[in-house]
Amino acid sequence: MSTFADIYGHDKIKEHLQKSIELDKVSHAYIFNGGLGAGKKTIAKLFAKTLQCEKHGIEPCNECHSCIQADSSNQPDIIWIRHEKPGSIGVDDIREQLIGDMQIKPYSSRYKIYIIDEAEKLTVQAQNALLKTIEEPPAYGIVIMLTTNADIFLQTILSRCVRLDFKPVADELVVKYLKDNYDVTDYETKFAAAFAQGNIGRAVTIVTSGDFAKLKDEVLHVVRYAQEMTVSEIMAEVKNIANYKLTIDDYLDLMAMWYRDVLVFKSTNDVNPVIFKDELSQIKSQASHFSYEGLQDILNSIDKVKIRLKANVNFDLVIELLIMAIKQAV
Structure with missing residues (x-):
């Protein structure tokens, strides 16, 4: 995205950030909170690029040396915090890449901007180390934390940051x-x-994504044929589904969307609200076969699977029970 005008949605967030630049009231600490793919990283890059732009407008000029550097991820005063441990951002990561580095003045720009992606992975120790920097930053220091769950932060961190929530478009x-x-x-x-x-x-x-297309095909196979599967076929299907452990939420969401389509068509006899429109004959067939109670039982079973998987219940067993619930629904 070259300018804020190119961003689809998030109008209030764009207006807030541009107004803060215009009035020279940029905060020293931000939390961008929203789901994966919500646009946090895109807007963080654009905000940082605009702040460092040599034309000092509320949109980046996309022509100056700083903007060109930012576009190629080579702007020396826009720093992305890295972490070697996939599950956490530790106190050493913050001390070495942010706290110590912020004591050095910007190389060529007005600000030094530090962007922490996956900031929900900050350990408590890392947050406490970051707190003093946020409380007493140098005039040129800005920290932007991108997170899917701002509620995980210490209250002392939250109270010192401008929090911007990225809502669905x-x-x-x-x-x-x-x-x-x-x-x-x-x-x-x-x-x-x-x-x-x-x-x-x-x-x-x-x-x-070709991977998503494969995932969708796997889900469609199960919802089409679950009621006809033998026990051995169900066990084989459970092994297939195990290949999608990392994207099981998408798998279950697709499955739930299918049965909601069946329920909606059964209730309304209207094809317009149906999402799986290229599967209308199968949707209509299942709508005539299942009862309202049976469809609701399947949807409840899918919700229970999500809860059980988060509680680390045995994956194969949970999926087997789900397919059996679909098979036995009437």
Whole structure:
């Protein structure tokens, strides 16, 4: 994205950031809070690029030396914090890359901007180490934390940061973004928008990822044939689904979306709200077969699977029980 005007949605966040630049009231610490693919990283990059732009406007000029450096991820005063441990950002990471480095004045820009992606992984010790820097930063120091869960931060951190919550974008904006930027059909854009639930990044993954297409095919196989599967076929299917452990939330969301389609069609006899429009004959067939109670039982079973998997219950057993619940629903 070259300018704030190119960003789809998030109008209040864009207005807040641009106004703070215009009035020279930029905070020294921000929390960008929102789901994966919500646009946090895109807007953080654009905000940092604009702050460092040599023209000092509320949009980056995209022509000066700093903007060109930022576009190639080589702006020396825009620093992304790295962490070697995949599950946590430790106190040493923060001390070495941020606290110590911030004592050195900017190389060529007005600010030194530190962006911490996956900031929910900051340990308590790392947060405490960061706190003093946030409380007493040098005039040029700015910290931007990107997180999917701001509630995990210490209250002392939250109270010293400007928190901006990235809310879902309207489906029509998601559809427009996909049509403007990708060669996809109307069905693909509408399906992606419905599944992504206002998350443009997630919608892009849906229309561009071969892995997601495979995942969708696997789900469709189960929802089409679960009621006809033998016990041995169910066990084989459980092993197939185990290949999708890392994306099991997407798997279960697709499955839930299917049975909601069946329930909606059964209730309304209207194809317009149906998301799986290329599977209408199967949707209609299942709508006539299942009772309202049976469909609700399946949807409840999917919700229970999510809860059990978060509690680290045996994966294969939970999935086997889910398929059995679908098989036995009437």
